Amino acid sequence: MAQIRYENSQSIEANAEDTILETSLKNGLEHMHACGGKARCSTCRVLILSGEENLEPRNEAERALSRRRGLENNVRLACQTRIKGPIHIRRLVLDDQDYDAVRSRSVRTTGREENVAILFSDVRNFTNFSESNLPYDIIHLLNRYFETMGEVVLANGGIIDKYIGDGLMASFGLKEADPVSICVRAVNAGLQMLEKLEEVNQYARKHLDYEMKIGVGIHYGPVVVGELGHHSNAAFTLIGDSVNMAARLESKTKKAKAPLLVSEEVFKNIKPYVRRGKTFRAPLKGKTGDFLMYEIQGLDRNLACDLVDKVFMLTLESTEVKARGSFLFRFDRPDNFQFRAGQSFEIRFPRDSRTESRTFSIASAEQDPFIEIVTRDTGSDFKKRMLEMKPGDQVIATDAGGLLKLPDEPGASLVFLAAGIGITPLYSMVRTLLGRQAHGEKIPGMLMISSNRNYDSFLFHRELLHLSQEPGFFYVPTLTGDLPGEWNEEVGRITPEMIRRHLVEPEKAQYFISGPPQGVQDLRDTVASMGVLPGNIFTEEFYGYS
Structure with missing residues (x-):
C-alpha cells in the first residue's frame, strides 16, 4: 500500500488497484466527480504537490480529456490515476463555484x-x-x-x-x-x-x-x-x-x-x-x-x-480527402526548411492568441519541393480550424525534430509496421529511400505492413500499391474489421506469422513502428517475441487516435 496525503486534510493508505478517486470515496472524503468517474468532466482533478514520479502514466481516456481541458502534467484525473508510491495532492474542485468554472471554461492550460x-x-x-x-x-x-x-x-x-x-x-x-x-x-x-x-x-x-x-x-x-x-x-x-x-x-x-x-x-x-x-x-x-x-x-x-530560422511560415497549397475522415494538407516548402524522413514538427495558427499547437509527422519525402501532413478530423477546435483553411492561408511551423528517423547506416532489410494513421512518417521514409534508389543509391530491401479496421480508412493505399512495383519494396495491407467483397490480401492483426510469410530471417531486420500508443506497444511486443533486439526497434506514438 502507498500513502496519499491530502492537503489540509488527512493521509490515507491506498490500495494499488484503486484510483485516487476510489481511495477518497472509500475513506469518506468529499471528492467531486460529476460524471461518475468516467473521464468525461474533469471535476475530480487533483494537483500533484509532490510524488509525481509515483503515478501510473496517463491512460488513453485521461490523455484525451487532459488535452481537451488543457490540464498540465501536474494536474491529474483522480478517477483514472493509480499510484505506485507516496504522493501529496490537492483536490481542485471544492465547491459549486469551482464546479461552474470547470463546466463553463474552455481553456488551453490550467496554468x-x-x-x-x-x-x-x-x-x-x-x-x-x-x-x-x-x-x-x-x-x-x-x-x-x-x-x-x-x-x-x-x-x-x-x-x-x-x-x-x-x-x-x-x-x-x-x-x-x-x-x-x-x-x-x-x-x-x-x-x-x-x-x-x-x-x-x-x-x-x-x-x-x-x-x-x-x-x-x-x-x-x-x-x-x-x-x-x-x-x-x-x-x-x-x-x-x-x-x-x-x-x-x-x-x-x-x-x-x-x-x-x-x-x-x-x-x-x-x-x-x-x-x-x-x-x-x-x-x-x-x-x-x-x-x-x-x-x-x-x-x-x-x-x-x-537560430532565427527555427520557425517557418508555411502557405497552404491544397487540401485533399485522403481516406474516410482523413485529410492531407500540402504546404509550400521554404528553401531553408530541412527534415529527415520520419520526423515531425509543431504547427500553430499565426493569430492564435491561445498559442495552441499540434505536432504532425511529415508525410512528404525529403526530396519533395512541398511539405505534406495528414490528420483525421477528431472534432477538436484545432482540427476544425485546419479544415476551414483555404489555399494561401498560413501556419507557423517549428524546426523538424523527433527520434523516429532513418538510421545513417541501415541494416540489410527494413520493416515498416503501421497501425492506422501511424503510416504517415513511414510513408515518408519509404518514398525517401525509393527516391535515393532512383538516383543510383543502393538501399536495403523494404517491407511495409499497414493495418486498418476498414478498407476506406487506408491512407496512401493506392500510392503504396504503385510504389510496390519498384524493385526492393513490398507492400502488404491487412484488415482487422469488415472485409470488402474482393479482398485477397492479409486479414487480422499483424503477427509474427504474418511477418514471416513475407520476409526471410525477420529477426535480423530493423523495424519502424508507428500508430496509437497501445497499437505501438502491441507491435513492439510482437517484434520482440521474434527475437529482434531492442536496438533494432524504432517507434513513434500517435496520441489522440484509437
Whole structure:
C-alpha cells in the first residue's frame, strides 16, 4: 500500500488497484466527480504537490480529456490515476463555484511556469497626436502600425499577447527550451520593428504630417502562463515580474536615447550575435536596486541564421480527402526548411492568441519541393480550424525534430509496421529511400505492413500499391474489421506469422513502428517475441487516435 496525503486534510493508505478517486470515496472524503468517474468532466482533478514520479502514466481516456481541458502534467484525473508510491495532492474542485468554472471554461492550460522572452513596444508621445486628430485617423494609423509590427512578431515565431493603448506586448519561446534561439529571435523582431517603422512613417508623414517614434524593451525570465478573466471573455496571457521588467526597460528607452534596450538576462544569450551600443546601470520604476541595460544596434543575421530560422511560415497549397475522415494538407516548402524522413514538427495558427499547437509527422519525402501532413478530423477546435483553411492561408511551423528517423547506416532489410494513421512518417521514409534508389543509391530491401479496421480508412493505399512495383519494396495491407467483397490480401492483426510469410530471417531486420500508443506497444511486443533486439526497434506514438 502507498500513502496519499491530502492537503489540509488527512493521509490515507491506498490500495494499488484503486484510483485516487476510489481511495477518497472509500475513506469518506468529499471528492467531486460529476460524471461518475468516467473521464468525461474533469471535476475530480487533483494537483500533484509532490510524488509525481509515483503515478501510473496517463491512460488513453485521461490523455484525451487532459488535452481537451488543457490540464498540465501536474494536474491529474483522480478517477483514472493509480499510484505506485507516496504522493501529496490537492483536490481542485471544492465547491459549486469551482464546479461552474470547470463546466463553463474552455481553456488551453490550467496554468504553468515557463521561461520566455517578453517584448514591450510603445509609441512615444502618441497622446499629442490623439488630441489633435480625428478618431478615424487615430484608429486607422494605429491599426496600420499594429499590423506591420504584428507581422514582424509572427515571422520571428512570437505570440502577440495583448495591445495596451498604443503599446504592444509579445512573447517568444512558449513551449521551447533553447534560450539562445528564443532571445535572438526576440531581438531580431525588435530590430525589424524599428526598420519597418519607416514604412508606417512614410504613410504618416504624407497623409497626417506625423512621424512615429517607438521604444522596445526585451527581458528573458520566468512567467506564469494561463487564461484569466470572466469565462465569457477570458484571455490567454502571461503574468509575473518578467513582464514588468520588459515594460520598465521599454520605459527607459526615451531617456536613454536608445530605441532598443535588453536586460542582462537577454544579453548573455545574444552576445556573440549582436552589435552593442551603450551599456549602463539604472534604477527601474517599482524595483529595488540598479539594473544593467544594453542598447542593441544590430544583429549579425548570417551568424545567427540557424537560430532565427527555427520557425517557418508555411502557405497552404491544397487540401485533399485522403481516406474516410482523413485529410492531407500540402504546404509550400521554404528553401531553408530541412527534415529527415520520419520526423515531425509543431504547427500553430499565426493569430492564435491561445498559442495552441499540434505536432504532425511529415508525410512528404525529403526530396519533395512541398511539405505534406495528414490528420483525421477528431472534432477538436484545432482540427476544425485546419479544415476551414483555404489555399494561401498560413501556419507557423517549428524546426523538424523527433527520434523516429532513418538510421545513417541501415541494416540489410527494413520493416515498416503501421497501425492506422501511424503510416504517415513511414510513408515518408519509404518514398525517401525509393527516391535515393532512383538516383543510383543502393538501399536495403523494404517491407511495409499497414493495418486498418476498414478498407476506406487506408491512407496512401493506392500510392503504396504503385510504389510496390519498384524493385526492393513490398507492400502488404491487412484488415482487422469488415472485409470488402474482393479482398485477397492479409486479414487480422499483424503477427509474427504474418511477418514471416513475407520476409526471410525477420529477426535480423530493423523495424519502424508507428500508430496509437497501445497499437505501438502491441507491435513492439510482437517484434520482440521474434527475437529482434531492442536496438533494432524504432517507434513513434500517435496520441489522440484509437
